[in-house]
Amino acid sequence: xxxxxxxxxxxxxxxxxxxxxxxxxxxxxxxxxxxxxxxxxxxxxxxxxxxxxxxxxxxxxxxxxxxxxxxxxxxxxxxxxxxxxxxxxxxxxxxxxxxxxxxxxxxxxxxxxxxxxxxxxxxxxxxxxxxxxxxxxxxxxxxxxxxxxxxxxxxxxxxxxxxxxxxxxxxxxxxxxxxxxxxxxxxxxxxxxxxxxxxxxxxxxxxxxxxxxxxxxxxxxxxxxxxxxxxxxxxxxxxxxxxxxxxx
Amino acid sequence: xxxxxxxxxxxxxxxxxxxxxxxxxxxxxxxxxxxxxxxxxxxxxxxxxxxxxxxxxxxxxxxxxxxxxxxxxxxxxxxxxxxxxxxxxxxxxxxxxxxxxxxxxxxxxxxxxxxxxxxxxxxxxxxxxxxxxxxxxxxxxxxxxxxxxxxxxxxxxxxxxxxxxxxxxxxxxxxxxxxxxxxxxxxxxxxxxxxxxxxxxxxxxxxxxxxxxxxxxxxxxxxxxxxxxxxxxxxxxxxxxxxxxxxxxxxxxxxxxxxxxxxxxxxxxxxxxxxxxxxxxxxxxxxxxxxxxxxxxxxxxxxxxxxxxxxxxxxxxxxxxxxxxxxxxxxxxxxxxxxxxxxxxxxxxxxxxxxxxxxxxxxxxxxxxxxxxxxxxxxxxxxxxxxxxxxxxxxxxxxxxxxxxxxxxxxxxxxxxxxxx
Numbered sequence: 001x002x003x004x005x006x007x008x009x010x011x012x013x014x015x016x017x018x019x020x021x022x023x024x025x026x027x028x029x030x031x032x033x034x035x036x037x038x039x040x041x042x043x044x045x046x047x048x049x050x051x052x053x054x055x056x057x058x059x060x061x062x063x064x065x066x067x068x069x070x071x072x073x074x075x076x077x078x079x080x081x082x083x084x085x086x087x088x089x090x091x092x093x094x095x096x097x098x099x100x101x102x103x104x105x106x107x108x109x110x111x112x113x114x115x116x117x118x119x120x121x122x123x124x125x126x127x128x129x130x131x132x133x134x135x136x137x138x139x140x141x142x143x144x145x146x147x148x149x150x151x152x153x154x155x156x157x158x159x160x161x162x163x164x165x166x167x168x169x170x171x172x173x174x175x176x177x178x179x180x181x182x183x184x185x186x187x188x189x190x191x192x193x194x195x196x197x198x199x200x201x202x203x204x205x206x207x208x209x210x211x212x213x214x215x216x217x218x219x220x221x222x223x224x225x226x227x228x229x230x231x232x233x234x235x236x237x238x239x240x241x242x243x244x245x246x247x248x
Numbered sequence: 249x250x251x252x253x254x255x256x257x258x259x260x261x262x263x264x265x266x267x268x269x270x271x272x273x274x275x276x277x278x279x280x281x282x283x284x285x286x287x288x289x290x291x292x293x294x295x296x297x298x299x300x301x302x303x304x305x306x307x308x309x310x311x312x313x314x315x316x317x318x319x320x321x322x323x324x325x326x327x328x329x330x331x332x333x334x335x336x337x338x339x340x341x342x343x344x345x346x347x348x349x350x351x352x353x354x355x356x357x358x359x360x361x362x363x364x365x366x367x368x369x370x371x372x373x374x375x376x377x378x379x380x381x382x383x384x385x386x387x388x389x390x391x392x393x394x395x396x397x398x399x400x401x402x403x404x405x406x407x408x409x410x411x412x413x414x415x416x417x418x419x420x421x422x423x424x425x426x427x428x429x430x431x432x433x434x435x436x437x438x439x440x441x442x443x444x445x446x447x448x449x450x451x452x453x454x455x456x457x458x459x460x461x462x463x464x465x466x467x468x469x470x471x472x473x474x475x476x477x478x479x480x481x482x483x484x485x486x487x488x489x490x491x492x493x494x495x496x497x498x499x500x501x502x503x504x505x506x507x508x509x510x511x512x513x514x515x516x517x518x519x520x521x522x523x524x525x526x527x528x529x530x531x532x533x534x535x536x537x538x539x540x541x542x543x544x545x546x547x548x549x550x551x552x553x554x555x556x557x558x559x560x561x562x563x564x565x566x567x568x569x570x571x572x573x574x575x576x577x578x579x580x581x582x583x584x585x586x587x588x589x590x591x592x593x594x595x596x597x598x599x600x601x602x603x604x605x606x607x608x609x610x611x612x613x614x615x616x617x618x619x620x621x622x623x624x625x626x627x628x629x630x631x632x633x634x635x636x637x638x639x640x641x642x643x644x645x646x647x648x649x650x651x652x653x654x655x656x657x658x659x660x661x662x663x664x665x666x667x668x669x
Contacts, residue, residue, distance in 0.1 A: 050626050053618065074625040084626060090619045094641025100627060107628035143641075144623075160627065 001066070003028045003199045004049075004168060009060035011041075011048050018044040020224035021060070026168070029196040031213060034203050035235070036221030037243045042203045043087055045221070046172040049201075050084040051077050064168065079111045081167030085157040085174045087203075092144040097156070100144050101126065105163050126163065133158045134185050150177040158189055169193065170201045175209050187212040207235040220246040252282050254306045259380065262311065267354030270382075277379035286373035293372070296561040296593055297503050297532040302374075302475045307414035307448045309381040315350060322401065325432075325657055328386050329403040333415050335384075345391035348400060352384035361389040362420045365456045369507065374477050378416045378450050385417040385451075388431065392424035392458065399430035399653045406437045406447065408473070414448040421453065423461035423488075430464040430654050434661070437472040446500055448475045455482035455490070459512060462489045464651045468663060471499040478504045486512025493650050494533070495663075496523035502531040510537065510544040518547040522646035524639075525558035525590075532561035539572040539602075548579045550594070551646050553639060555586035561593045564609075570601040579609035584616065584642050 004026040011019040018041045026032050036042050048055040049062065051074035062069040069077060092100075105125075106116040117125065130137060135155045145153050154174055161169055175186050190200065190213055204210070210218075210232060218234045219226045220243070227246050228234060237245060259278050263271060286303040287294045310333050318329055318336035328348055329336040335350030342348055351357045355366040368375055386402045402419060423429060435449060449471065457463055461484075469476055476499050484490055494504060508517045521533045537546040552560035566577045583592030596609040616638050624634035650658070 052622060074622060075628060075630055078626050078628045086623070090617070090623045092617075092620045092623065092638070092641065094644045095620075095624075095637050100624065100629075100637075103629055103633070104627040111628075164628070 002026060002063075003065055004069075004201075005061075005063040007061045009045075009048070009062060010058045011044055012056045012058055013044060013054050017058070018224055019048070022224070022226055024219065024226060026199045026201060028167075028199050029194075030216040031190070031194060031200045031202065032217045032219065033210060033215050034201065034219045034221055034226070035205070035207075035238065040221045041224040042221050043172055046084055046087075046170045046201070046203055049077075049170055050074060050082055079107065083161060083164055083166030083169050085154075085161055085169070085171045087172040087176070089145050089153045089157055091146045091148070093146045095144050096140075097142055097144050098123075098126070098140040101140070101160065101163060104160065108164055126159075129159055129162045132185065133162060133189065134181060135159055151179060151182050154178050154182060155185065158186060161193070162189060165193070165198075167197065168199050168201070170203075172203045173205065174202075175204055175206055183209060207239060210235060222246055251304075251306055255377075255380075256282070258309055262309065262381070265311065267356055269356040270354035274380050274382070277376045280371065281373055281376040281380060284371075284373060284376075286377070296559075296563070297501070297530065299374075301446075301501055302448055302477075305412055305446075305448070307412050310383055310413045310415050312352060312383050322657070322660060324653075324660070325399050325401040326396070327401045327403055329405065330386070331405050332407055332413075333383050333417065335386075343394055343396065345389075345394060346396070347387065347389040349387060350384060351387055353382075358387055358420070359389060361391075362387045362422045365420050365422055365454045366418070368418075368452050368454065368479075369481055374450055375452065375479065377414075378418065378452050381414065381416045382418055383416055385419045387420040388422065388429070390423045390427040390429050390461075393426045394424070395428040396430065399432055399657050401657060402431065402433045404433075404435045406435070406449070406474070408438050408447065412447060414450060417449075417451045419451070419453040421455045421463070421465070423457050423463055425458040426460045427458070428462040430466070430651055432466045432468065432654050432657050434468040435476065435478075436468075436470050437474045437476075446473045446475055448477070450477045452479045452481065455480065457482070457484045457488035457490055457515075459485040460487040461485070464491050464493070464654060466493040466495070466650065466654045466658070467504075468658070469494075469496040469499060469502065469504070470663070471496075471502060473500050475501040476503070478502075480504075480506045482506075482508045482517070484508065484510050484512065484515040484517060487514045488512065488516075490515075490517045491649075491651075492517075492519045492521075493646065493654070494519070494521040494523075495646070496521075496531055498524075498526070499529055499531050502529075503534070504531070505534040505536075507536045508538070508546070509540055510546065511540050513541055513543045514545075516545040518549065518649075520549045520646045520649055521562070522551045522553075522643055523560065524553040524643070525555065525560055527556040527558060529556070529558040530560075532563065534563045534565075536565045536567065537577065539566070539568045539575040539577065542572050542602075543574045544572065545576045546578070548581070549646060549649075550579075550581040551584070551642060552582075552592050553584045553586060553642060554590040554592050557587075557589045559591045559593075561595075563595045563597075565597040565599065566607065567599040568602050568605050568607070572602045573604040575602060575605040575607070577605065577607045579611075581609075581611045582642070582645075583613035584639070585613065586616070586639070
């Protein structure tokens with residue numbers, strides 16, 4: 001059975017229809033990549049899957065692990081293992097980064113019937129991950145994303161991904177704005193999390209990142225639809241002919 | 249019975265019990281009160297706070313009982329407690345020269361060191377009422393050079409018996425040259441009762457800081473179903489530092505007025521105010537800082553969280569007098585609306601009569617950041633947890649500036665600014 005099954009999904013933001021009938025099947029263990037020009041609806045697809053209130057679904061269905069995803073609250077989706085690494089993570093002055101991370105990890109542990117971590121255990125767990133994503137411990141003491149550089153915000157998203165270990169990870173341009181080291185950290189993290197029970201949906205502009213990953217499917221999005229699906233060979237076509245070759 | 253007759257009758261009944269020395273001043277205040285009346289909403293000063301629920305209620309001025317002995321309850325603070333205005337004194341050894349005591353009836357009863365700061369500015373009807381029916385209060389004197397190691401806790405506890413009582417109290421805090429202290433002034437009313445039976449708590453706190461004195465002054469009001477009028481008047485001499493932390497929650501009708509006069513060079517004042525209102529509560533915070541001499545500094549920091557159908561008001565004024573050059577005055581005010589029917593009014597005002605000054609003011613009013621709420625929900629927090637964190641973050645601007653000892657005291661008495669948190 002597919003982990004994620006999207007059928008005829010139409011979504012508007014405000015008065016503008018963005019998604020015009022998206023169909024997509026994702027199985028556990030797969031890495032899917034969505035590419036497409038700016039404004040084609042990639043981020044909207046990512047956001048509607050995690051229940052962003054701006055996204056209004058006018059038609060279509062989304063099944064996730066046998067349940068109707070669209071009927072679940074945002075926090076319920078997160079608890080059930082749907083995670084979005086945001087393209088532009090919001091800054092939240094006054095809310096400690098460590099506090100939010102610990103609250104999130106413990107909510108997940110509660111949900112899974114595991115014991116909650118105390119501050120000491122949490123910190124030792126985070127320290128391990130910090131090194132992997134290339135973040136300094138100071139960033140835990142700061143407010144969530146407040147005053148972070150673009151790269152720091154992306155690493156913070158990567159840290160959350162590593163800590164929460166979602167079943168379905170949606171990464172919305174997690175690679176953009178990162179330096180070479182950051183890009184490597186993203187690739188390493190994705191590869192290390194590429195397990196048979198986890199699926200990933202990557203939105204990206206940069207084919208170079210895909211060279212380091214074992215990608216199963218590539219989809220081209222245009223005008224609110226997935227207009228072509230295939231393997232990595234689509235990326236080659238893209239680099240030669242641009243998105244015009246695939247226009248809806 | 250007409251309200252004027254009501255207060256005159258009270259005055260006649262009480263005057264034989266009062267000290268003779270202060271009686272004439274009381275009588276003059278009563279006459280001015282009867283002549284000019286209590287404030288109404290037509291007056292600019294009361295435009296945002298309708299005083300009619302207080303004005304139209306025939307309050308019965310409370311005469312506090314004689315001082316009682318209480319057992320010490322907090323070893324980490326110097327405590328002066330009042331229950332329904334009656335002082336309850338504990339045996340505690342204060343550093344040499346420090347005076348912390350309750351006073352009653354007349355300024356004649358005050359120690360010489362604080363008596364000079366007894367009089368108040370302004371002829372507002374409620375101020376006149378405070379003078380006419382003054383019951384007493386607390387006084388603190390910290391001698392020159394003395395640095396208090398523990399905070400002072402002025403602990404006013406009230407019970408409610410549905411008899412429309414009025415407490416007219418006056419506190420006097422005087423710090424000598426180079427003295428340092430932390431004071432937590434605390435008013436606690438029970439949360440039960442109805443509007444019709446609410447009491448009136450009319451308090452004036454006078455503060456005088458000698459050169460280089462430093463005072464951290466935390467003013468807590470958890471007033472429940474009561475009308476609370478709190479007025480703070482302070483004068484600061486050169487190099488003195490005064491930091492007020494006014495934290496308020498739950499007041500049927502409240503008005504807090506701060507009036508600080510910077511009279512000596514390099515004097516600095518910071519007035520922080522945080523309150524959280526719900527249901528039909530109303531609270532107005534008024535600040536006036538007068539920069540009377542050159543080279544003084546002030547900050548007005550206001551944060552108001554308002555839910556239900558409550559109404560919060562911030563009226564912040566800075567007056568820079570002629571010749572008060574090199575003044576640095578800042579105002580930073582923000583209102584957070586927690587419901588659709590909540591209302592916050594913010595009125596920053598600068599009156600500048602000098603030409604070489606630095607002034608800034610910023611004011612914002614808005615709802616919780618929905619993007620931040622969603623971000624946290626997507627990180628497994630419930631909506632209520634996310635909202636509580638954002639409220640906490642909003643309050644933190646003021647709370648993180650509390651001095652350590654006062655913060656510990658607040659913790660010991662179980663104070664929570666956000667009662668639903």
